[in-house]
Structure formats: C-alpha cells, structure tokens
Amino acid sequence: MNAQIHQLKARFLRQEYIVTLFTIMVVFVFSVLPGSNFYSLPNFRIILSQAAINGICVIGLTLCLIMGGIDFSMGAVLAVCACFSGILVNRGVPVFAVLAASVLTGMLCGAANGFLIAYLRIAPIIATLASMYVLRGLCAIATGGVWISDFPETFKWPGQSTYGGIPMHFVLWLVLAFAVQFTLNNFNIGRKFYAAGGNPESARLFGIDYAAYRLSAYAASGALIGLSGTIYASMVGTVSADTTGLNTSGDLLAAALIGGVHINGGKGNVFGAGIGVLLMRIIRNGLIISKISEHWADAVTGAIIVLALVLSSLEKFSQREQGG
Amino acid sequence: MMKKSPFKFPFNEKTRVTWVLLALLVGMVLVFSWTSESFLSRRNFLNIMRQTAETGMIVITVAFLVLSRDIDISMGSALGFCCIVLGLMLKSGVDMYQAGFLTILTGAVMGAFSGFLVAGLKLQGMVASAGLLILLRGLCYVLTKGYPVSGFSDEFLALGRLRFWNVLPLSFTALIVIVVIAHIIMEKTNIGLQITVLGANRTTAKFSGIGVDRIKFLLFTANGMMIGFASFFLLSRMASAEATTGQGYDLDILASCLLGGLSLSGSKGNILSVFLGLMNIGIMRNGFNQLAIPAIYQDIVLGVVIALNAANWVRARRE
Numbered sequence: 001m002n003a004q005i006h007q008l009k010a011r012f013l014r015q016e017y018i019v020t021l022f023t024i025m026v027v028f029v030f031s032v033l034p035g036s037n038f039y040s041l042p043n044f045r046i047i048l049s050q051a052a053i054n055g056i057c058v059i060g061l062t063l064c065l066i067m068g069g070i071d072f073s074m075g076a077v078l079a080v081c082a083c084f085s086g087i088l089v090n091r092g093v094p095v096f097a098v099l100a101a102s103v104l105t106g107m108l109c110g111a112a113n114g115f116l117i118a119y120l121r122i123a124p125i126i127a128t129l130a131s132m133y134v135l136r137g138l139c140a141i142a143t144g145g146v147w148i149s150d151f152p153e154t155f156k157w158p159g160q161s162t163y164g165g166i167p168m169h170f171v172l173w174l175v176l177a178f179a180v181q182f183t184l185n186n187f188n189i190g191r192k193f194y195a196a197g198g199n200p201e202s203a204r205l206f207g208i209d210y211a212a213y214r215l216s217a218y219a220a221s222g223a224l225i226g227l228s229g230t231i232y233a234s235m236v237g238t239v240s241a242d243t244t245g246l247n248t249s250g251d252l253l254a255a256a257l258i259g260g261v262h263i264n265g266g267k268g269n270v271f272g273a274g275i276g277v278l279l280m281r282i283i284r285n286g287l288i289i290s291k292i293s294e295h296w297a298d299a300v301t302g303a304i305i306v307l308a309l310v311l312s313s314l315e316k317f318s319q320r321e322q323g324g
Numbered sequence: 325m326m327k328k329s330p331f332k333f334p335f336n337e338k339t340r341v342t343w344v345l346l347a348l349l350v351g352m353v354l355v356f357s358w359t360s361e362s363f364l365s366r367r368n369f370l371n372i373m374r375q376t377a378e379t380g381m382i383v384i385t386v387a388f389l390v391l392s393r394d395i396d397i398s399m400g401s402a403l404g405f406c407c408i409v410l411g412l413m414l415k416s417g418v419d420m421y422q423a424g425f426l427t428i429l430t431g432a433v434m435g436a437f438s439g440f441l442v443a444g445l446k447l448q449g450m451v452a453s454a455g456l457l458i459l460l461r462g463l464c465y466v467l468t469k470g471y472p473v474s475g476f477s478d479e480f481l482a483l484g485r486l487r488f489w490n491v492l493p494l495s496f497t498a499l500i501v502i503v504v505i506a507h508i509i510m511e512k513t514n515i516g517l518q519i520t521v522l523g524a525n526r527t528t529a530k531f532s533g534i535g536v537d538r539i540k541f542l543l544f545t546a547n548g549m550m551i552g553f554a555s556f557f558l559l560s561r562m563a564s565a566e567a568t569t570g571q572g573y574d575l576d577i578l579a580s581c582l583l584g585g586l587s588l589s590g591s592k593g594n595i596l597s598v599f600l601g602l603m604n605i606g607i608m609r610n611g612f613n614q615l616a617i618p619a620i621y622q623d624i625v626l627g628v629v630i631a632l633n634a635a636n637w638v639r640a641r642r643e
Binding site: 070072122125129130131133134138140254263293297298302303305306309313314 | 395
C-alpha cells in the first residue's frame with residue numbers, strides 16, 4: 001500500500017508537471033482579473049519576445065546547475081555584453097562582428113567565473129557574487145555611467161525581426177534549446193555532463209575531467225549570455241551599466257529551479273527550465289498588465305525559488321523513504 | 325635543563341593571521357595618515373567606528389555560521405528589510421524600544437526560517453539564503469512602494485549620535501561587547517567547541533552526540549536576531565530607509581570574515597582576527613574614500629581578497 005502511494009507520488013509529483021499546472025493557473029488568474037488585457041496577440045508576442053532573452057540565458061544556467069554550480073553574475077554579464085555591443089554598434093562596427101564580439105566577451109566572463117570555480121575551487125555562489133560586483137563596476141567605468149542608445153537602423157534585426165508575427169529570436173531560443181538538450185541526451189559529451197554533475201567523485205574515477213567540464217559549462221553559459229546581450233540591446237534599444245539585467249539572475253535562478261533543474265547538480269533539462277522562464281515572464285507581465293505593483297514580482301521570484309528548493313528537498317525525502 | 329618561561333610570546337601557526345592583520349592595520353593607518361590630512365582626526369575615527377559597527381555585529385554571527393561550515397548570503401536584504409520594518413513601525417507611532425524589540429523578533433523569525441530550511445529540510449545554507457536574498461529584497465520594494473521611509477523622532481536619531489566619554493559611539497560599544505562575548509563563547513564554552521567540531525567534520529560531530537541540527541537552527545536564528553539588532557543602529561545613523569538599504573553589505577561581511585582568517589571549509593579561525601579583518605576593511609574603505617577612489621574599485625579589491633582567501637584554502641587542502 002505504502003509502496004503504491006510512493007509510486008503515485010513519484011509519478012505525479014514530478015516538478016515539470018507541477019510547474020506546467022502552476023503556469024496554467026497563473027495564466028487563468030491573470031485572464032479573469034477584471035479589465036485585463038492579458039489575452040491579446042500583441043501581449044503574447046511581448047511575452048514570447050522577452051522570454052526568449054531570458055530563455056537563451058537559462059540554457060547556460062541549466063548547464064551550470066547540472067554541473068553543481070550556480071551563477072549570480074548572469075545579470076552583470078548580460079549588462080556587460082549589452083553595453084559592449086551597444087558601444088561597438090554606435091562606433092559603426094558591422095552587426096555580425098558585434099554579435100561575434102559580444103559572444104566572445106560573454107565567453108571570457110563565463111570562463112573567468114569557471115576558472116575561479118573549477119580550478120581555484122571557490123564556492124560558486126561566493127565567486128559569482130564577487131564577480132557580479134566586479135563586472136558591474138567595470139561596466140560602469142567603461143560606459144561612464146550613462147545610457148547607451150540611438151542605435152542605427154541596421155542594428156534592428158537581431159532583436160526586432162519577426163516572421164509571421166513570431167519574434168525570430170524566440171525561434172532561435174527553441175532551436176538552441178533543442179540542440180543543447182539533444183546533445184545532452186544523445187552524445188557522449190552530454191552524458192558525461194550529467195555523470196560529472198551527479199557524482200563528481202565517481203566521474204573523476206571514470207576519467208572524466210571534472211574541472212574542465214565545469215569550466216566549459218560556465219564558458220558556454222557566458223557565450224549564450226553574450227548572444228542574448230546583443231539581442232537585448234537590439235530589442236530594448238537602450239542599455240546602461242546599472243539597470244540592464246538587474247532582476248535577471250534571480251529570475252533565471254527561479255525559472256531553472258522551479259523547472260526541475262536540481263540545485264545539487266546532475267539533474268534537470270533545458271525544456272523544464274524553459275517552461276520556468278515562461279512562467280516567470282507571465283507572472284511579471286501579468287502583474288504589470290493587471291496594474292498590481294511590479295514590486296511584487298521580485299518578492300514572488302524569491303518565493304518561487306524557496307518553493308522550488310522545498311519541493312526538491314521533499315522529493316529527496318520521499319526517495320529516502322523508499323530506500324532509493 | 326632550562327626552565328620554561330611563564331610568559332611565551334603568543335606567535336604560532338594559530339595566531340599568525342591575527343598578527344598579520346594587526347600589522348596590516350597599523351600599516352594602513354600609517355599610509356592613510358600620510359596620504360590624507362583629515363584621516364587622523366577624532367571626527368574621522370568616530371566615523372569609522374560608526375560605519376563599521378553595524379556591519380561588524382552581523383560579521384560576528386556570520387563568523388559563527390562560517391565556523392560551523394555554513395553560510396548566509398541574505399544578510400544585506402535581511403538588514404534592509406529589518407530597517408524598513410522598524411522605520412514603518414516608528415512612523416506609525418510605536419514606542420522606540422518596543423519597535424526595536426519587534427524588529428529583533430522579525431529578524432529572529434527570518435533567521436529561524438532559514439534555519440528551518442537548513443536544519444529541517446537539509447538544504448545548503450548558501451542555497452536557502454539565495455532564495456531569501458531575492459524574496460526579502462522584493463518585500464522591501466513592496467513595503468516601501470519605492471519611496472524612502474524617513475522623518476523619525478529626535479529621540480531615536482539621538483541614539484545614533486550618542487557616545488560615551490565623547491569617543492565611543494553607542495553602536496561601537498555594543499559591537500565590542502558582542503565581540504568579547506562571542507570570543508568567550510568560542511574559546512571557553514562547550515558550545516564553541518561543538519561549533520568547531522561541527523565545522524571540521526559533520527559526521528564526527530553527529531556521532532559524538534552533538535545536536536547538529538539544533539546548533540545550525542540556533543546559529544541561523546541568532547544571526548537573524550543580530551541583523552534585527554544591527555538594523556536599529558543603522559536606521560538611527562542613516563535616518564532613512566530605502567528599498568535598496570543594505571545592498572552590498574553581504575560583500576563587506578563576507579570579505580571581513582574571509583580576511584579575518586576564516587575558511588569556507590569551516591572550523592578554522594577565531595573571532596578576534598575576524599574583528600581585525602572587519603576593522604581593516606572599514607579603514608580601507610574610509611581611506612580610499614578620502615583619496616576619492618570610487619566604491620567600484622573598493623569592491624574590486626574586496627573581490628580580490630575573497631579570491632585570494634579561496635586560493636589559500638586550495639593550497640591548504642593540497643598540503
């Protein structure tokens with residue numbers, strides 16, 4: 001009897017299901033609030049377009065989390081890359097070169113984080129908190145603390161082009177998410193990611209270079225943030241060192257954790273995190289549209305992180321009861 | 325046979341950090357008094373003392389957490405939240421001391437919640453407080469609606485300016501008392517020993533009959549209470565609480581702990597050198613401010629301090 005209950009629990013308490021249910025509930029609540037414009041095509045387009053920026057970043061965060069890491073500097077890296085591409089574009093550099101430079105910058109930032117974490121073995125939270133302050137500081141020095149805007153017409157396509165009403169970078173997000181998850185599931189390197197994240201010690205005994213995988217997870221995550229930094233600059237049109245990506249780190253963390261990526265590593269997938277991103281975006285959008293103060297959004301984000309952590313630890317307990 | 329001298333100069337592996345920090349402190353005071361004329365004034369020292377006092381109180385309880393091999397990173401948000409709660413209570417006419425008591429209670433509840441997440445649900449302290457960091461900061465915005473809370477009674481503001489014999493601010497005196505008590509707890513009592521053992525090896529601690537979860541819970545609760553206590557002084561010094569109050573304090577607090585010779589792998593270090601680490605960072609900030617070096621560069625220096633400490637840790641583990 002008990003075993004059956006546990007089986008049912010294991011089948012239906014999957015975090016992905018809970019999140020999907022939660023998302024549907026949130027959408028429902030926002031759509032029945034009086035005077036809501038939530039159900040409209042332009043609004044959905046906005047949600048998708050904004051979710052895609054965070055969505056591309058969350059792929060990288062998922063990789064870091066699978067490797068047992070965490071990243072608090074994502075917002076700062078996003079600001080650095082967005083400001084950098086803004087400055088370059090205004091100097092007349094061609095857009096493709098800007099995109100490449102931004103990806104490279106992000107990768108360098110990520111690799112620096114990864115080096116601190118993988119080779120100097122600083123606790124990921126401490127290392128990325130410190131690098132968050134350092135990167136934001138450097139960014140403020142480089143931009144002189146002013147807004148960067150007035151981008152040329154040619155810079156519109158990375159973030160503003162649409163195909164049949166669907167934002168192109170949303171499509172890019174889907175393609176990237178599918179490619180990364182396919183690699184993780186089916187290729188040798190992907191399986192090694194899960195193995196190394198799930199149990200570093202045994203992975204090391206199997207000859208997997210744990211530190212190198214950790215470093216590459218952070219570098220890949222940085223590159224993805226670099227990509228979405230350029231898209232962000234192009235879509236929003238103004239960037240600055242101290243406001244761009246201010247809530248990003250928290251939002252992404254909440255999205256990934258509620259999407260079933262495990263904080264201790266070795267578990268989770270990109271699609272779950274993607275649904276988490278949509279959920280976070282819908283909450284933020286719904287709060288604004290229903291004219292409830294947006295200030296609630298951060299509080300809700302934090303509450304969702306705590307909820308996700310509690311869920312994951314409850315899951316651990318129920319596994320232990322089964323002797324698993 | 326030579327008779328052992330009753331007094332031995334206390335320089336050994338254990339006290340090395342303390343002496344190095346003391347030397348650094350003296351060196352920094354010398355350099356800054358040479359580069360800036362106003363550094364050595366009584367007024368400036370009062371400033372340093374008042375500025376480091378609030379951070380310092382939290383540093384001590386966080387040091388306990390680090391010694392037991394855990395950590396809290398939500399101090400900044402929690403401090404801001406407590407300040408805002410206290411400010412709103414004062415504005416609505418609650419008596420000063422009652423409001424202070426209720427704020428400490430609020431802090432205790434927050435601390436107990438993280439304690440529950442860590443001790444009850446077996447989450448890592450870092451991870452649990454990462455959620456609280458964002459949650460509490462969000463609540464700060466919700467409570468203040470983005471406007472600063474200010475306009476308190478003179479009686480309350482006078483507390484921030486109160487000083488003994490014209491040299492010791494009330495907040496700094498409180499800090500010294502706390503440091504002394506914490507030092508005694510750590511060095512002389514059973515609880516201190518238990519915390520050290522817990523930090524060194526959790527499994528050993530458990531099998532030695534130490535109530536691991538109870539200690540963790542108590543340490544987190546104490547940390548929350550101390551944050552509430554510190555917010556009282558912070559608010560009476562700043563005279564206004566904003567949604568961003570306390571942002572960046574986590575970096576200072578962590579850097580003080582790590583500069584003070586604590587190791588993130590737990591159990592190593594003592595309270596006195598943590599206090600010296602705190603004073604070092606306070607004086608560094610003050611001296612750099614007088615040289616008109618922007619806070620950004622100071623943050624970078626603190627980041628480097630943290631990285632160096634961690635590198636030190638790696639070396640220690642290899643040996």
